[in-house]
Amino acid sequence: MTKDRRGIETRLIHPLKRASAKFEAVSPPIHRASTVLFDTIDAVFDEQERDAHYRYATMGTPTTRELEARLCEIEGAVGVELAPSGLAALSLTYLAACKAGDHVLIPASAYSPNTRLGDFLKRFGIEVEAYDPLIGPDIELHFRPNTRLVWCESPGSISMEIQDVPAIIERAHRHGALVAVDNTYAAGLLFNPLDHGADFSVQALTKYQGGHGDVLMGAVATRDAARLAELRAAAEHLGSCVSSDDAALVLRGLRTLFLRLRHVERGALELATWLDQHEEVASVLHPALPACPGHDIWKRDFSGAAGIFSVIFKDWSRARVERFVDALELFKIGYSWGGPVSLVMAYRGLSRPSPEAGERLVRFSVGLEELDDLKADIVQAIAASSQP
Numbered sequence: 001m002t003k004d005r006r007g008i009e010t011r012l013i014h015p016l017k018r019a020s021a022k023f024e025a026v027s028p029p030i031h032r033a034s035t036v037l038f039d040t041i042d043a044v045f046d047e048q049e050r051d052a053h054y055r056y057a058t059m060g061t062p063t064t065r066e067l068e069a070r071l072c073e074i075e076g077a078v079g080v081e082l083a084p085s086g087l088a089a090l091s092l093t094y095l096a097a098c099k100a101g102d103h104v105l106i107p108a109s110a111y112s113p114n115t116r117l118g119d120f121l122k123r124f125g126i127e128v129e130a131y132d133p134l135i136g137p138d139i140e141l142h143f144r145p146n147t148r149l150v151w152c153e154s155p156g157s158i159s160m161e162i163q164d165v166p167a168i169i170e171r172a173h174r175h176g177a178l179v180a181v182d183n184t185y186a187a188g189l190l191f192n193p194l195d196h197g198a199d200f201s202v203q204a205l206t207k208y209q210g211g212h213g214d215v216l217m218g219a220v221a222t223r224d225a226a227r228l229a230e231l232r233a234a235a236e237h238l239g240s241c242v243s244s245d246d247a248a249l250v251l252r253g254l255r256t257l258f259l260r261l262r263h264v265e266r267g268a269l270e271l272a273t274w275l276d277q278h279e280e281v282a283s284v285l286h287p288a289l290p291a292c293p294g295h296d297i298w299k300r301d302f303s304g305a306a307g308i309f310s311v312i313f314k315d316w317s318r319a320r321v322e323r324f325v326d327a328l329e330l331f332k333i334g335y336s337w338g339g340p341v342s343l344v345m346a347y348r349g350l351s352r353p354s355p356e357a358g359e360r361l362v363r364f365s366v367g368l369e370e371l372d373d374l375k376a377d378i379v380q381a382i383a384a385s386s387q388p
């Protein structure tokens with residue numbers, strides 16, 4: 001049967017004519033796919049083609065690979081593996097780096113789902129031990145013959161300790177251990193772990209790269225081809241992948257990343273400095289302020305600050321802390337950061353900087369609203385919280 005005599009149902013699926021694919025627009029195209037087509041059966045089994053071509057959408061589409069390429073540029077990486085969330089990127093790193101019998105070190109200030117993931121890994125024979133984030137070169141004391149991986153997260157995303165990442169990397173490598181840095185705070189821009197020799201730089205692209213609170217994604221970047229192969233294998237076995245639609249949202253976010261980051265850096269620093277002088281505030285944990293643990297290291301290693309910081313209120317009861325958070329109108333109560341909307345969170349049972357101070361700690365994430373409005377919101381919430 002000739003092609004033009006095929007039935008309409010078939011022709012809707014196999015059209016006689018297609019629109020020209022030659023099209024250049026400002027934004028990269030979104031390639032939605034599961035199946036990827038090959039020209040010949042030889043191409044399917046050609047090992048040489050594996051990397052150069054697309055095989056199945058779990059292993060990448062032009063849109064997801066475009067995003068990987070942009071992230072490689074930012075981090076100076078040889079490769080990036082995308083993951084469906086920041087937490088999934090953390091899991092992928094463990095899976096690529098560790099095996100049963102390994103020992104892993106994680107800062108006590110780490111993003112708590114990463115710590116909980118460490119507990120979960122016990123059942124697979126991986127032991128994860130917490131260390132003092134401010135330990136610096138004394139990390140040495142924690143190494144065992146089977147220490148395989150050391151995590152850093154700087155600053156800690158709630159209690160804001162800035163770690164001596166270069167010293168930890170140096171000691172870890174001397175002991176034959178790998179180092180993975182959760183670099184979400186720095187958005188890949190304010191600090192580059194790979195420049196300091198880290199084996200993995202992990203980010204939740206959900207925050208500043210996505211930038212609008214409407215997409216979840218993570219990434220692991222490396223400069224080592226062998227590490228990249230392990231990451232790719234781990235992702236392939238897990239079936240871990242991201243959609244082209246989500247990748248396109250992150251690609252769009254990247255275009256304004258610098259502008260947004262500069263804006264929130266300025267706003268957060270101004271609010272933090274203002275709150276530091278406030279009579280109701282005991283201390284402000286912002287990397288650019290001297291009271292922040294590790295402030296000197298931040299000055300040495302970072303090119304700027306992001307938009308989150310924490311405040312410890314003076315002798316406030318827990319009830320007052322929660323009344324304050326509830327009274328805020330522009331700062332919305334929610335986890336995460338990096339979107340246009342300012343966010344706030346208070347934590348029950350937080351053990352850092354101490355169990356007592358943790359009860360009076362409130363974390364702010366500055367968004368894109370006008371600063372005077374954010375200040376006025378805090379002023380009215382402090383006043384409202386004074387009445388039980």
Ligand SMILES: Cc1ncc(COP(=O)(O)O)c(C=O)c1O
Binds near residue numbers: 085086153217
């Ligand atoms: C420091 C840090 N790392 C990783 C993540 C995980 O990111 P996601 O929310 O995309 O899973 C978060 C999320 O809040 C985070 O704060």
